Amino acid sequence: SSDLNAFLSGALAAINSRDIDRISECLDDVEDHLTDELEQSFKFRFGGSVAKHTYVDGLSDVDTLLVLKDDPNQSPLAILEHLTNVLRARLTNVSVDHGRVAVTITYSDGMQIQLVPAVKTPDGLRVPAWKANGWAEINPESFVAALTRRNDQCGGKLIPTIKLAKAINATLPEAHQLSGYHVESLAIAAFRGYEGPQTL
Numbered sequence: 236s237s238d239l240n241a242f243l244s245g246a247l248a249a250i251n252s253r254d255i256d257r258i259s260e261c262l263d264d265v266e267d268h269l270t271d272e273l274e275q276s277f278k279f280r281f282g283g284s285v286a287k288h289t290y291v292d293g294l295s296d297v298d299t300l301l302v303l304k305d306d307p308n309q310s311p312l313a314i315l316e317h318l319t320n321v322l323r324a325r326l327t328n329v330s331v332d333h334g335r336v337a338v339t340i341t342y343s344d345g346m347q348i349q350l351v352p353a354v355k356t357p358d359g360l361r362v363p364a365w366k367a368n369g370w371a372e373i374n375p376e377s378f379v380a381a382l383t384r385r386n387d388q389c390g391g392k393l394i395p396t397i398k399l400a401k402a403i404n405a406t407l408p409e410a411h412q413l414s415g416y417h418v419e420s421l422a423i424a425a426f427r428g429y430e431g432p433q434t435l
Contacts, residue, residue: 243435268325274302298348307354311363390433
C-alpha cells in the first residue's frame with residue numbers, strides 16, 4: 236500500500252509540476268489584453284491539465300474559463316479560432332494554438348496555460364464539447380463549489396485522484412474515453428459521504 240501510494244505520488248508530481256504564482260500573473264496579463272472581448276472570467280485553482288495538455292476538457296483541467304461577448308450561435312470552432320487570432324495579435328513572445336476545447340498559450344520557457352472560451356445563453360453558459368464541434372452546458376460556480384467541497388471532505392486528495400484517473404482514461408481508445416466533465420461529476424457523486432483512507 237505504501238509502495239503504491241509512493242508510485243502514484245511520483246506520477247502525480249510529473250502531472251502537477253507547475254508554477255502557480257507565475258500562472259496567475261500570466262492569466263492576469265491575458266485578461267488585460269482581452270478587456271474588450273470579455274464579459275467575465277472564472278479562474279480555477281485545481282492545478283492545471285494532465286498529460287502535457289493533450290487531454291483538456293474538465294473544469295479541473297483548465298486554468299481559466301473566459302466568458303466572451305461572442306454570439307452564442309457561432310460554432311465553438313469559430314470562437315476558438317477568433318480567440319486564438321486575437322491573442323496571437325496582442326501577445327508577444329508566445330505561441331498560441333487551440334484544440335477542440337481550449338486555447339493553449341505556450342511561453343518561451345515551455346510553460347503553458349489553458350483557456351476555455353464560454354458564451355452566455357439565456358439558460359447559463361456553454362463551453363466547447365469534447366466529442367464534436369458542439370456545445371456543452373455548464374454552471375461553473377456550482378460545479379466548482381461542489382468539486383472544492385468534496386475535495387476538502389477528502390483531505391485534498393480527490394483532485395489529485397481525479398487527475399490520475401484522467402491520465403489513465405487518456406490512454407484508452409478515444410471511443411472508450413469518458414469526458415473530463417463526466418469524470419469530475421462521477422467523482423463528486425462517488426465520494427459523497429466517503430469515510431475510507433485518505434490516500435491516493
